[in-house]
Amino acid sequence: MAPIGASDWSGITYDSWTNLHAIRARLDAGADPDAGVFPFGCPLHEAAEHGSPEVVAELARRVTDVDALHEGRTALWTAVFHHRPDNARALVAAGADPWRPMMNGWSPGRLSLATPTPDLFAPRDGEAGLTDAEQAAVAASRQLIDTVECFDDDGYSVACVAGVTAAEAARRLGAVPADDVDIEEVMEDMWSEEYDGLIGITDVPGGCVVVQPWGYRAADPHVLRPLSAGTVCYSLFANPKSGNQGIVIRDGETVGWDTHPGGGSVSQDDSAEEILRACLYQGAAVAYCYAGAGLLPSDARSLTEEAGTWVTLPDEE
Known part of the structure; x- marks a missing residue:
């Protein structure tokens, strides 16, 4: 971090937003509370996501408008979306409006109803609550995260396919049963190139x-395109070098490339459904993919050596 008395936001890091002394010194030296912070956004929005309630309150006291929009959302919305209720309370105390419309129908107050703190704000007469479908999505997310977030290490790949059975998936891929492979032995020597084309496919409610x-083969576009015919695939490769790499393919066409499932990033152009899903599945990349495809497994068998069937993909031409 740059010297505490610096008069701008140079050298600011994510951790800086919890240091009240440093942020206050910057402001006192002339740092603009309304200016963008490279490579971040507006100071108040960044503090709402990454900072402490004390820093949020200090910035909120100095900004021109506590409800200023950045990328279509207020700092309060940012705090709610990222599950920072203490920061949200500090913003409301500074005058932020929980019920200001934004983000495709998700005001901060309405979005809070889908978070672990649904009683964060006092209700306001006439404000819409969650629909039945949204309430069901919230309930399903809690069960889904508990069920499928079971990987301890990176290096795996998963594809969730809506409305397609495991048998149909194998047919679409031209895969053959791997009856002569001892899966338990494979799991003990997973990094052998001999198993590059070996994948598991499992029927689950809603698809497979x-x-x-x-390895990455379950997130390989060459695999996903035939799987997605007439439907949609949500997939990810947990790249040990660069983190979760998501891909969404609908009916053979890539509609999302190098996404960061579970990363908690949304655009004001995203649908109301996608904004809710991103809020619910932060830090839960695998569950996010299941939810995107509408799959509701009762256990994690589809991600383990107990997958329904193991098949070998044909050699790539």
């Missing part, structure tokens, strides 16, 4: 799941 616990 394709998994490769040791």
